[in-house]
Amino acid sequence: MTDPIVVAEGLRKSFGDTHALQGLDLSVPQGTVCGVLGPNGAGKTTAVRILATLSVPDTGHARIAGYDVVREAGQVRANIGLAGQYAAVDEKLSGRANLRMFGRLYHLPRRQAYRRADELLERFGLMDAADRPVLGYSGGMRRRLDLITCLILRPQVLFLDEPTTGLDPRSRGEIWDSVRELVADGTTVLLTTQYLDEADQLADDIAVIDHGRVIATGTPDELKAVIGDRLDVTLEDPAALPAAMGVLNALTGADPAATGAGRLSVALPGGRLRLADVVRELDHAGVAAADVTLRRPTLDEVFLRLTDRKETVR
Amino acid sequence: MTTHTPPLGRLRWTVADGLTLVGRELGRLRQEPGQVVAALIFPIVMVVLFGYVFGSAIQVPGGGDYREYLMPGLFAMVTFTAMQGVMGRMAADASHGVMDRFRSMPMARLAVPFGQTGADSVIGVPLLAAMVATGLLVGWRPHLGPLATAEAFALIALLRYALGWVGAYLGLAVKDEQTATQLAPLFLPITMLSNAFVPTEGMPAWLRLIAEWNPISALTAATRRLFGNAGAPAEGTAWPLAHPSAAVLLWSAVLLAVFVPLSLRAYARRGR
Numbered sequence: 063m064t065d066p067i068v069v070a071e072g073l074r075k076s077f078g079d080t081h082a083l084q085g086l087d088l089s090v091p092q093g094t095v096c097g098v099l100g101p102n103g104a105g106k107t108t109a110v111r112i113l114a115t116l117s118v119p120d121t122g123h124a125r126i127a128g129y130d131v132v133r134e135a136g137q138v139r140a141n142i143g144l145a146g147q148y149a150a151v152d153e154k155l156s157g158r159a160n161l162r163m164f165g166r167l168y169h170l171p172r173r174q175a176y177r178r179a180d181e182l183l184e185r186f187g188l189m190d191a192a193d194r195p196v197l198g199y200s201g202g203m204r205r206r207l208d209l210i211t212c213l214i215l216r217p218q219v220l221f222l223d224e225p226t227t228g229l230d231p232r233s234r235g236e237i238w239d240s241v242r243e244l245v246a247d248g249t250t251v252l253l254t255t256q257y258l259d260e261a262d263q264l265a266d267d268i269a270v271i272d273h274g275r276v277i278a279t280g281t282p283d284e285l286k287a288v289i290g291d292r293l294d295v296t297l298e299d300p301a302a303l304p305a306a307m308g309v310l311n312a313l314t315g316a317d318p319a320a321t322g323a324g325r326l327s328v329a330l331p332g333g334r335l336r337l338a339d340v341v342r343e344l345d346h347a348g349v350a351a352a353d354v355t356l357r358r359p360t361l362d363e364v365f366l367r368l369t370d371r372k373e374t375v376r
Numbered sequence: 377m378t379t380h381t382p383p384l385g386r387l388r389w390t391v392a393d394g395l396t397l398v399g400r401e402l403g404r405l406r407q408e409p410g411q412v413v414a415a416l417i418f419p420i421v422m423v424v425l426f427g428y429v430f431g432s433a434i435q436v437p438g439g440g441d442y443r444e445y446l447m448p449g450l451f452a453m454v455t456f457t458a459m460q461g462v463m464g465r466m467a468a469d470a471s472h473g474v475m476d477r478f479r480s481m482p483m484a485r486l487a488v489p490f491g492q493t494g495a496d497s498v499i500g501v502p503l504l505a506a507m508v509a510t511g512l513l514v515g516w517r518p519h520l521g522p523l524a525t526a527e528a529f530a531l532i533a534l535l536r537y538a539l540g541w542v543g544a545y546l547g548l549a550v551k552d553e554q555t556a557t558q559l560a561p562l563f564l565p566i567t568m569l570s571n572a573f574v575p576t577e578g579m580p581a582w583l584r585l586i587a588e589w590n591p592i593s594a595l596t597a598a599t600r601r602l603f604g605n606a607g608a609p610a611e612g613t614a615w616p617l618a619h620p621s622a623a624v625l626l627w628s629a630v631l632l633a634v635f636v637p638l639s640l641r642a643y644a645r646r647g648r
Contacts, residue, residue, distance in 0.1 A: 116476055116479055116480060139482040144477065144480040146476060147473075150474050150476060150477040151474065152400065152404070154408065155400065163396060163400050164477075164481070167396055167478070167483045168482070168483070169389065169392070169483070195407050
C-alpha cells in the first residue's frame with residue numbers, strides 16, 4: 063500500500079484561551095474520501111485551514127503529497143484545491159471570467175486557461191450561465207462554480223469545508239454527484255461536514271472529531287457496528303408499553319428506550335436476533351405489535367453516542 | 377510552480393499575476409456600467425457644487441478665478457479616493473473568502489497587493505480624465521506649458537499610488553467589507569481638511585497646522601504652482617506648502633516605505 067497522501071500528526075492550535083486543536087491526527091489514503099465530522103467548534107475548519115496552508119499549527123506537523131504544509135507551503139499549494147463554506151469567487155464577474163482569471167493566476171497560458179474554463183463549465187453544467195455575473199447565480203450554482211474553480215489544475219487533494227451547508231436537497235445532490243465524479247478521476251477528498259448523511263453518502267472513511275481531537279475513525283459501517291443494530295417496535299396499544307419493555311429486555315439484555323407513544327427502540331450490541339423470535343415472544347406476552355423493524359443505526363445515532371460519551375468521560 | 381523558481385521568474389509571475397488582477401478590476405467595471413456612469417457624473421457634481429455654489433462666496437488669496445483655484449483641489453480629491461477604493465476591494469476579497477483562495481493557490485505572494493494597487497492606478501486614469509475634462513469645460517487651464525503640466529500629473533499619479541498602498545493595508549487590517557464601507561465616508565473630511573477648497577490662512581492655528589501638513593494640501597499646492605493656477609500660499613506657511621513638490625515626493629516615499637512592507641506582511645501572515 064502506498065503512503066497516505068494527507069498525514070497530520072499531533073496538530074495543536076490555540077487562539078488565546080480557545081484550544082481549537084488539541085493533538086489532531088489524521089491520515090487519508092490516496093484516491094479516497096475522508097469525512098471529518100464534528101459538532102460546531104470541534105476544530106474542523108481550523109484543521110482544514112492548516113492543511114491548506116492558510117494557518118500554521120502551534121505544534122505538530124502535516125504533510126500533503128509528501129510536502130510539509132509549513133516549510134514547503136508552495137509545493138503544497140500546487141497540489142491542493144480548497145472550497146470553503148462560502149463561495150470564494152468574484153461575485154461581480156461572470157462564471158467564465160472567474161474561471162479564466164483563476165486559470166491565469168494558476169499560471170496557465172491564456173489559451174489553455176480559456177479552454178479549461180469552458181471544459182469545466184461544460185462538464186459541470188454551468189455553460190448556460192457562463193456569461194452571467196455570479197451575483198445572479200443560485201446557491202447551488204455558486205457552490206458548483208466554487209468547486210470547479212479548485213479543479214482548474216486537477217489537484218491531487220481537494221479540501222471541501224462544509225460544501226453543502228445551507229443548500230437545498232437538490233443542490234446538495236448535485237454537489238455530491240460532482241464530488242463522486244472527481245473521486246472517480248482519482249482525486250483525494252477531505253470533506254468536513256455537519257451532515258452525517260453527507261458523510262454516509264460520500265466518505266470511504268470517517269474521522270469524528272470533538273474538542274480538537276479525533277475520537278473515532280473507521281468506515282461508516284464500522285462506526286455503526288460500534289453501537290450495534292437497533293430494533294424498533296411500534297405497539298398497537300400504547301398501554302402495553304411496560305409489558306413490551308419486559309419482553310425486549312429479556313430478549314436482548316439491554317434496556318429499551320421509549321421513543322414515542324407506543325414506540326420502543328433497543329440496541330443490539332453485537333447480538334444476533336431474528337425478527338421472527340421477537341414477534342413470537344411479544345405474541346406470547348399478549349402484546350400486539352403494529353410494526354417491528356431491525357435496522358442499522360444511522361450515523362446520527364453513532365455521532366450522538368460518540369460525542370456524548372466523550373462528555374461523560376471528561 | 378515550486379518555491380525554487382529563480383528570482384527573475386518570480387518577478388515575472390508577480391508582474392503577470394498583478395496584470396491578471398488589473399484585468400479583473402476592468403472586467404468588474406464592465407459588469408457595472410452604473411458605477412462607471414456615477415464616476416463620470418461625480419466630477420460635474422463637484423464642480424457645480426464647489427465651483428458655483430460655495431465658490432460664489434469664497435475669496436481667492438491674491439485674487440483670481442475661484443474655479444482655477446478649485447480644480448487642482450478637486451484633482452487631489454480624486455487622487456485621495458484611491459485609498460478607499462483599494463481598501464474596499466481588499467476588504468471585500470477578505471470577507472468573501474476570495475483572499476483565502478488566492479492564498480491557497482501557488483501564486484506569487486506579492487501579486488495580490490501589487491495587483492490591487494496597480495489596478496487602482498489604471499482605474500485612476502479615466503477618473504482623473506473626467507475631472508480634467510470638466511475643468512477644461514468650466515474654464516480651468518494649465519498655463520505653464522507641457523513640461524510643467526506633465527510634472528503635475530506625475531505627482532498626482534505618484535501620490536495616488538502611495539495612497540493606494542495605505543488603502544491596501546487598511547483593507548487587510550479591517551478584513552470586513554461592511555467595516556470598510558462604514559469607514560469610507562470618513563475619508564471625505566480628510567480631503568476637506570486641507571487647502572483644496574479654501575485657503576488655510578483663515579483656519580484656527582491648530583487646524584491650520586493639520587491642514588498644511590495634510591498630503592492633500594501639498595499635492596494641491598504643488599499642482600496649482602505647476603499649472604500656473606491662482607492661489608499661491610501666503611508667506612509664512614508651513615514647510616510642505618512652501619516646497620510643495622518636494623513635500624509630495626517625501627510624503628509618497630514615506631507612505632510607500634511604511635505601507636508596502638506592512639501590507640505585504642499582513643497579506644502573507646498565516647494566522648487564523
